[in-house]
Amino acid sequence: MTNPGREVDKSLNSLNGMDRKGKPKKRTVTQQQKLINHRINMVEFRIRKKEQFERLKKEHERLEREMKRLLAGLQNDFSHESLWVYFGEQNMVRSMVELIVEKEKLRKQNVARRTDVQRHDAFRKEVMNAVRLLSNEESLIHNDGGMIVPDKEPTFDYHPLSIEEVNAVLYPLDKEFMSNLPPVSFIGAILGWNVYREESSLTASLPSTHVQLTKRLHCSIATATQISLEQGDNLRPLLATPIGWSVACRPKVSTHVLQEVNAExxxxxxxxxxxxxxxxxxxxxxxxxxxxxxxxxxxxSMNVIDSTVSRLSSTDVRTHEPNPIKWAKEGWASVTITEVDATTVDVVYDQWARCESKLHADYVVAQWAQFLVRWEQIVAPFRFLTR
Incomplete structure (x- = not known):
């Protein structure tokens, strides 16, 4: 039978670090060293915490003093008699604040509207001056339709057109003009430009070609207009090119302003x-x-006109000159740039020309596509959005 007294003694010995016989337990050196290190770490931790607490307490007291000082200054400012005399009662101050806010809102709206008006005026002036700015060539014009003498080129006479003659010229931008044209069919895409072509015109005895190219570009309408005006003749389409002509010869083509009918x-x-x-x-x-x-x-829009100049001879080629001269009597082109948003435009380009053969027709179509790709690279370089 177990002795209860002995069991109690065993338990007390275990709690006091003694073995069953009542002798002290032996601890290893490692355990003692760990205990000492732990006690040292705890003392250092308590010291650090106390120092941190003291620092926070001092910072708190400093901030309280600073806050009291600022509050005292504000109370002194708002208690100044002249300030209350100027603003009056609190409801007067509130009313003035609301009035100032409303006035600032109206000012910002007026600035935005003024910017829009200035942008519209600048755009209108650019369009009105487009004809005068598109040509960089100097031309000599006499009131009686005098002699035009291009540099190192055959001379020819020009007689100004009357308003009636100008109005009689077909207008490619007119909706009725475009609606009367034969339909075009989609034939593919060239560098992102959708190409539509009238096929029936190629089967005639004297073939012609009508091509429409469309694309959406990532640029503003103002940028497209400004760059086109600055480039001038370099970005003006050519309506009739001879067989064998290359785009590399474009700088040799000269442009002459014969008559300014009006600003447009x-x-x-x-x-x-x-x-x-x-x-x-x-x-x-x-x-x-x-x-x-x-x-x-x-x-x-550009439209070749069969004027007095090209009617001087009964044939298309005048061979009595030192260098033979050929006059083109047909051809037109039109381009529209429609604003989609502030950074995007839709471009539609139409061109028609009389050709000497089907091979010539295919060749000029390639030239027109080259011209548009070059125009696109100048107006919107490396920012293409293809439809």
Missing amino acids: CCVMAHTFPGPLTCHYVFLERVAQWELPDGRKKLGL
Whole structure:
């Protein structure tokens, strides 16, 4: 039978660190060292905590003193008699604050509207001056339709057109003009430009070609207009190019302003130098519209006119000159730039030309596509959004 007294003694010995026989337990050196290290760490921890507490207490007291000082200063400012005399009662102060806020709101609205008006005026002036800025060539014009003498080119006479003659010229930007054209069919895409072509015209005895190219570009309508005006002749389409002509020869083509009808219409001429000098006279017109939703649309049209200049000979080629001269009598082009949003425009380009063969027709289509790709690279470089 177990002795209860003995069991109690065993328990007390175990709690006091003794073995069953009542002798002290032996601890290893490692355990003792760990206990000493732990006690040292705890003492250091308590000291650090106490120092941190003292620092926080001092910072708290400093902030309280600073807050009391600032509050005293504010109370002194608001208790100044002249301030209350100026603002009056609190409801007067509140009313003035609301008035100032409303005035600032109206000022910002007026600034925004003034910016829009200035942007619209600048856009209108650019369009109105487009004809004068598009040509960098100097031309000599006499009131009686005198002699035009291009540098190192055959001379020719030009007689100014009357308003009736100008109005009689077909207008490619007119909706009725475009609706009367034969339909075009989608034939593919060239560098992101959708290409539509009228196929029936190629089967005639004297073939012609009509091509429409469309694309959405990532640039503003103002940027497209400004860059096109700055580039001038370099970004003006060519309406009739001879067989064998290359885009590399574009700098040799000269442009002459023959007559300024008004700010939006003028008569011009292109000359292609070479063994066979090619001329054509064309009427250039610009237009702008504002769509019902406020977006802007800009248009440019060019149409070859069979003027007195090209009727001087009964044949297309005049061989009695030192260099033979050929006059083109047909051809037109139109381009519209429609604003989609502040950074995007839709471009639609149409061109028609009389060709000497189906091979010539295919060649000029490639030239027109080259011209548009070059125009796109200048207006919106490396920022293409293809439809």
